[in-house]
Amino acid sequence: MTGSGADWPPRVGRTEKGKGFPMTVTPRGEAGARAATISDVAALAGVSPGTASKALNGRGRLRPETRERVLDAARKLDFRPNAMAQGLLSGRSFTVGLITTDSVGRFSLPVLLGAEDALGAGRMSVFLCDTRGDRIREQHYVRTLLERRIDGLIVTGRRTDPRPPLVLPAPVPVVYALGPSTDPADVSLVPDDAGGARLVVDHLLATGRRRIAHLTGPAHHSAAAERAEHTTLALRDAGAELSGGRVYFGEWSEAWGRQAALIALRADPDVDALFCGSDQIARGAADALREAGRRVPSDVALVGYDNWKVMAEASRPPLTTVDMNLTELGRTAALRLMSAIEGQPAGGVERLPCRLVIRESTGVAAEGGPSPLRG
Amino acid sequence: MTGSGADWPPRVGRTEKGKGFPMTVTPRGEAGARAATISDVAALAGVSPGTASKALNGRGRLRPETRERVLDAARKLDFRPNAMAQGLLSGRSFTVGLITTDSVGRFSLPVLLGAEDALGAGRMSVFLCDTRGDRIREQHYVRTLLERRIDGLIVTGRRTDPRPPLVLPAPVPVVYALGPSTDPADVSLVPDDAGGARLVVDHLLATGRRRIAHLTGPAHHSAAAERAEHTTLALRDAGAELSGGRVYFGEWSEAWGRQAALIALRADPDVDALFCGSDQIARGAADALREAGRRVPSDVALVGYDNWKVMAEASRPPLTTVDMNLTELGRTAALRLMSAIEGQPAGGVERLPCRLVIRESTGVAAEGGPSPLRG
């Protein structure tokens, strides 16, 4: 250390000892062959750099012949404008950060891919940051992203539980996807689990089921709690009651699904439908039901949640389940972010509808059901 | 269009009509509040920008007091150096592209996270690009990344099958992870499936199994073919033969696992071990064995591949399986890339060792076995 406290702010390209290495000494994989600049193009075309810029961007008034000469030169030199120079001047980087707070899981992945897709279509590049649930790491990424002058930020978590808002030292548009911010002024996008639960209850009632049990994950997970609450409400609205008189909270596992199914059978031997809070639980339930001699769907209908293909389709029988449209959610998050970047003000939690995917476990002719080629 | 062919090269921030919008008209979410520059810091500290730069970076010779004044000013203004300006000057962006060629799947995800982790530790930011198997999209991303002057590129696919090398119009270090390049001069990192197969065969032989069948995926998948080949070789080396006299190629599905297990039982009723090319196949086999009245592991040992937790641990009994250490593979890919960026020449395919995870399905006391809280 040459001076005290000289390590603030943290700098890119600096060694442990705080000396750094001269930034001009930057060996490249293949040496030499500096990329062509617009001055090179201009020189080859016999014009000034300014004119070349106009030609390449269709600005200003140029003789068609001149414009063509410049374009030819650019093609010849394989000119590719330096986005950093453009960004420096324009004040926009055309990049956004995608922070996943709790590692990338089964749920956050589709969100992430949907967002990446929509942003790519909007000519934005995406910085991926996986904080693995570490607040320190999160702050590190936030600083890095701000140094890179990202235009906006998408925050996603592995579950739907609310999270405290990101601490941002500078004003940048942020959209929360999947796990909403606890600050209602923030823009958050979540799957409409209440609607999802109602889809399932309506479907089961419509197909003649009356004694419906609900097996789900831990009560302290908002996903489990919300689905359970609205399952109960939807049944009450229809004048029905939950089989067993209560929700079976437990874990998000097949083992719990097997166990809970047996408990539900014991509590109400005439139960005719199990609505499970996840496909894993439903699959466990399917195994337990089969081994207990109950046929699905003729004796008991079975519904899962998540439309996790490998579970839902490998289950015997394949599961009717709720698809949260997470890719679409990610895509929407990206669109909201781009609006915010353009200056459209927004705020609040937006709930995106779920979709019921009907397969054999509820014994209804599946419309557009499972294609044998998918998976 | 103002001129013919004026849309080359494609530009960021440009409208359909080729007119573009003035880049100065860039509304920001929260208006005003321009980020502090080093000149602001210098002014507040009463020094020149050059001196401020030296103070912040620990370069040059400065009086400790001056340095401290600059650092104070930077803190006060919440100064954050503009990475684009730094990159412009240094010629390095400290970013890398992470191209996943065939969408992000179960296998590519850990690779991607491992790479992101290692790169983040190296102060590099990661551009995520999902080409979804589309060559056009791939070229689009390559162009975008080159405009952003990435320092390097990691290419990963969803499977281990070789892929044709990326078409790069400019020389940039590239590392292929999981799916190797068909060009042997490229740097590729793949899991050592041959070694993985041998781990399994050795384990089964060591625990007294002699009649070992191999059930796996499609023969045209290199993962299936390579594991099958080395399973056969390893058995031959030990003086044993494959139960049934052949490899059971099929699909990567539980349904095939169930079916293949029955076939293997019929072909060789005394079979005492099933080595499956994936955990999904193994899980199907586990179900089929149980339903056929064979006990696992006492009658038949069962081994999977992939160490896909939700499959391996939910299987009854939990599966002994091969872990390809994909996160480690991603991390290694990132390290190789950083070496290449620093100028270390390299080339060829590097195979990273797999790891045998022992659970109950082979009936051996598991060392550091399945924790009930994981998954």
Next chain:
DNA sequence: GACGGCTGGGAAAAGGGTTTCCCAGCGCCT
């Protein structure tokens, strides 16, 4: 013929940070 307007294009600044070169001032030695 003088002037106005248009066309095509150049010069220069701006954006933010780093580095090189240079210089003023000071202490020390002879």
Next chain:
DNA sequence: AGGCGCTGGGAAACCCTTTTCCCAGCCGTC
């Protein structure tokens, strides 16, 4: 007193692209 060397810091160039401003030349018109 003069010369030397060191210290601390400033001026300016540079990275690359875009944009603004300006100008030369030309045509048409009165």
